[in-house]
Each structure stands twice: as structure tokens, then as C-alpha cells.
Amino acid sequence: MNAPDRQLLERFSAIVGSSNAIRAEDADLTHYTQENRHIFHGVTPLVLRPGSTEEVSAIMRLAFETGTAIVPQGGHTGHAGGGAPDDSNTQIVVTMERMNRLRAIDIAGNTMTVEAGMVLQQVQETAASHDRLFPLSLASQGSCQIGGNISTNAGGTGVIAYGNTRDLVLGLEAVLPSGDVWNGLRKLRKDNTGYSLKNLFIGAEGTLGIVTAAVLKLFPRPKGREVAFAAVASPHQALGLLNLALGAAGSGLTAFELIHRRPMEFALEHAPGSRDPFGERHEWYVLAEISSGRSAGDARALAETIFGEALEADLALDAVLAESLAQQTAFWKLREDMAVAQTREGGSIKNDISVPVHLIPEFLDKAAVIVAQELPGARIVAFGHMGDGNLHYNISQPKDGDTAAFLARRTDINDAINALVISLDGSISAEHGIGRLKREVMAATKSSVEMAMMRAVKTALDPTGIMNPGKVV
Ligand SMILES: Cc1cc2nc3c(=O)[nH]c(=O)nc-3n(C[C@H](O)[C@H](O)[C@H](O)COP(=O)(O)OP(=O)(O)OC[C@H]3O[C@@H](n4cnc5c(N)ncnc54)[C@H](O)[C@@H]3O)c2cc1C
Structure with a gap:
């Protein structure tokens, strides 16, 4: 990727206006560069805050023309490091925080069209104020954005009844790496006209384009x-x-x-x-x-x-x-x-896994044996969405143990847990995505045919690799 010089940074800044272009030399950009679990710390020369789809399109057009890497960002609550730039100081962060408007609400059709930067809690509250339910519910809902939820295909607590984010999205608007705008803001519940393009962007973690708006499904509010x-x-x-x-x-x-x-x-x-x-x-x-x-x-x-x-x-x-x-x-x-x-209990090693629901007891029994053998004294902290076969299988360091020595075992223990998950036909990432955190693990655990299909999609939509490089594939 090209390292943007001062003149190029000025061209990017001019698209959004100087008050919406934050330069690293002028402000503390930690919120945008450090992932929330503090595993990845990146750097960026510039954070852009576009206010419209046209501005996002102009940013991507310039990025495409100049070979500049772009990192899309929502509320930056993601757990896989997908929203943080790397440490090359060449990647520009595009945060969607200003694109938070309600575009339309269709009560009779039970849909709502929102911009990608609307915070999830605001989506829920807007639906409730029209006596409707938007059922996606996460502990981070006060700060994550619907565009981030779509890009990670977020799960949460309501999946057992309402499905993942994928099941809650009818249509999308996205800006491609070329700068072209795809208007797929359809309200249709049935549409079998070729490939389901919206589903490419859902869960893509910003590697195929920038989601700018979505049509969401609403439900009756339970009485x-x-x-x-x-x-x-x-x-x-x-x-x-x-x-x-x-x-x-x-x-x-x-x-x-x-x-x-x-x-x-x-x-x-x-x-x-x-x-x-x-x-x-x-x-x-x-x-x-x-x-x-x-x-x-x-x-x-x-x-x-x-x-x-x-x-x-x-x-x-x-x-x-x-x-x-x-x-x-x-x-x-x-x-x-x-x-x-x-x-608060010291170092922890986290796993977000899923297995077929009926195999949760077997997973827990076998994983406990692995932890006892590999990390004597470590404390298993298991909880999660059992109804979806999804557990947050976390491990806290032994009480009063050495944190650095414990964390040094992260890769070994995660490899062993992942091998168990795969042997049970499960997934190494149930709802948090791949980002930077699990890129190698995903490549090692999926078939070569599956990885080749993913890479072909990435190359087709992002031929020059400017879209969130280093993430997912
Ligand atoms: C306390 C807490 C609880 C959580 N609970 C859950 C849970 O129960 N279930 C769950 O699934 N997750 C959970 N998460 C993880 C996180 O909140 C979700 O992954 C959420 O969907 C991320 O949204 P975000 O707006 O913060 O996205 P970000 O973290 O900003 O970005 C996530 C990824 O999406 C990309 N992206 C963001 N916006 C766009 C866009 N508009 N267009 C294209 N790409 C984009 C980024 O590049 C990045 O790769 C939790 C996190 C915390 C801190």
C-alpha cells in the first residue's frame, strides 16, 4: 500500500471538510487506533468522518486511484481487531459516527431504513417509539453501530428467536472499493434474483466495501x-x-x-x-x-x-x-x-466458539480436561448463548499466578480448544468474527476450497486490496 503524503492527506481531508478530518498530529487518536481489548494497537495519520454516502464514495474513489488503504470503523467495540489500523501508519480510518440518521420507517411493512452509523441502542429505541421491536441485543449496544453489527453479523441474546444480524437485514447500501455505490436498499422479504449480494457484505468485517445504510426488519413488540x-x-x-x-x-x-x-x-x-x-x-x-x-x-x-x-x-x-x-x-x-x-481477575484467554447445541455438554467436559492438563490452576469462566450452541469459553489465570507466563500459553491453549471445536463440527468464531485475531486460525481450519472461494470474492470486489487489508482473508 502507498504511504499517503501530506498533500494526499489534504485531498482526503477536503472531501469531508477540515472539522471532520482528524490528523494524528492534532489530536489523540487512541479511541480509533486501539482495539477495545487492548490486544492490537495501531497508528493512523488521519481519521475521516464522512457525513453522507457521496462523501464515502469520494473517499473510496480517491483511495482506489492512489492505492491508499482504508479501515472502516463503527463503534469500535469489536472483539477481533477488525476495526483498528495496523502499525504501518499508512491506513486511513473512516469512522461512520456522523452517518447516524433515520432515513425512513415503514410501520405497515415493518421495516426501518437507517444509516450505518446509528448506534444500536438508538435503533432499538426508534423502533420502540413506533411500537415495534428491533431484537438485536448486545451488552455493547450503547456504543456499537448498526453498520458494525452488520459487518460482524453480530449475534447477542435474541438469536434463538430472531436469528443473527444477517436474518434482520432486508437490504443494504454499500460503497465499493472503486467508489461505486451499490443501492440494494430493498424491503423485499422474498427476492430470488441471482446471488444474494447483501449477504457478501454482512459479516465481511469491512473487507469488501463500506456499508452506508440498511433496511432492517421490525417485529411486533411482545406484550x-x-x-x-x-x-x-x-x-x-x-x-x-x-x-x-x-x-x-x-x-x-x-x-x-x-x-x-x-x-x-x-x-x-x-x-x-x-x-x-x-x-x-x-x-x-x-x-x-x-x-x-x-x-x-x-x-x-x-x-x-x-x-x-x-x-x-x-x-x-x-x-x-x-x-x-x-x-x-x-x-x-x-x-x-x-x-x-x-x-478484574487478571489475565484471560478468550474463545468464542459454537458447536451443535446438543454437543455443548460434551464440549465443556472435554475442554475442562484440556485446561486441567495444559494450565493447572487456571480458572474456567464459561458462559454464553447456549440456545445457539455458542459459548464464551474464557479462561482466567490461576489466582495470584504469573500473568505473563499464563498469557504466553494463549496460542497453545487456543489451538487445543479450536481442535476440539473442529472435531465436534463447530466454529472457532461464533459471533465475534475473524478480524486480525483469528485470520491464521481460520485459514488453518477451513478447507482449501472454502478459502479459495473467499479469496476469489475478495479479489473480485477489491482487486487492489485497499479495503481493510490484513483482516479476515
Ligand atoms: C461489552 C461487549 C459485549 C459484546 N457482546 C457481543 C455479543 O453478545 N454478540 C456479538 O456478536 N458481539 C458482541 N460484542 C462485540 C461487538 O460489540 C460486536 O462485534 C459489534 O457488532 C461491533 O460493532 P461496532 O460498531 O463496534 O463495530 P467495530 O468494532 O467498529 O467494527 C467491527 C468490524 O466491522 C467493520 N465495520 C464497522 N462498521 C462498518 C461499516 N459501516 N462498513 C463496513 N465495515 C464496517 C470494521 O472494519 C471491523 O472489521 C460485544 C462487545 C463488547 C465490548
């Missing part, structure tokens, strides 16, 4: 919602509970999270105001949400039936239904606080 914590003896028992709840509630089962005791302990210790939902200690927990389109009473009755039957059928040891909105929020907060609480 009743119940949140329950259940204590379970084992992941195997949790699997039984999952199937019972799915059988009774169907798509009314809107979340099903499995939580080990350790992340619960970390949250109880480090998150101010958190409380154990149970009077006694249990080894495993399920956090479940039941929704009803009919009424609050219907959701309550359904939840009482599910957990009553679970206790009778020996599929749960205990269960608590939240008694108020405040308690529902507290139950969810406990779950959301787990990742941050873990950071």
Missing part, C-alpha cells in the same frame, strides 16, 4: 416478558431444560443463556449492587427469557408452566422468576457484567 434464573446441576440438565422450554414456548423462548458458577462469582464480587438470585451456591445456571405476543399474563403463565414442569421432571434444581421490571433488569445486568468482572 408480556418474563425473565427467570434457574439453577441446574450440569450443562446436560440445562440441555433438557432448553428442549422443554423450546417445546412449550417455541419462538416465545427469546433467550437461553448458560452460566457457570465462576463468572457468577466474579460478577457478584466485582459488579457493585449485584446479588445472587439464590440463597445457596449452585454449579450451573440458566438465564431464560419468555415472551408472549398476547399478554403479560400469558407470558407469566407460560414461564410458570415451563419452570414448574422442569422442577418436576428433574431438569432444574431451583428456579426464580423476576417479580418486577427492576428485578428483570438486575438479572440481565448480572449476566452482562460477567465479561467486565472477569477483567
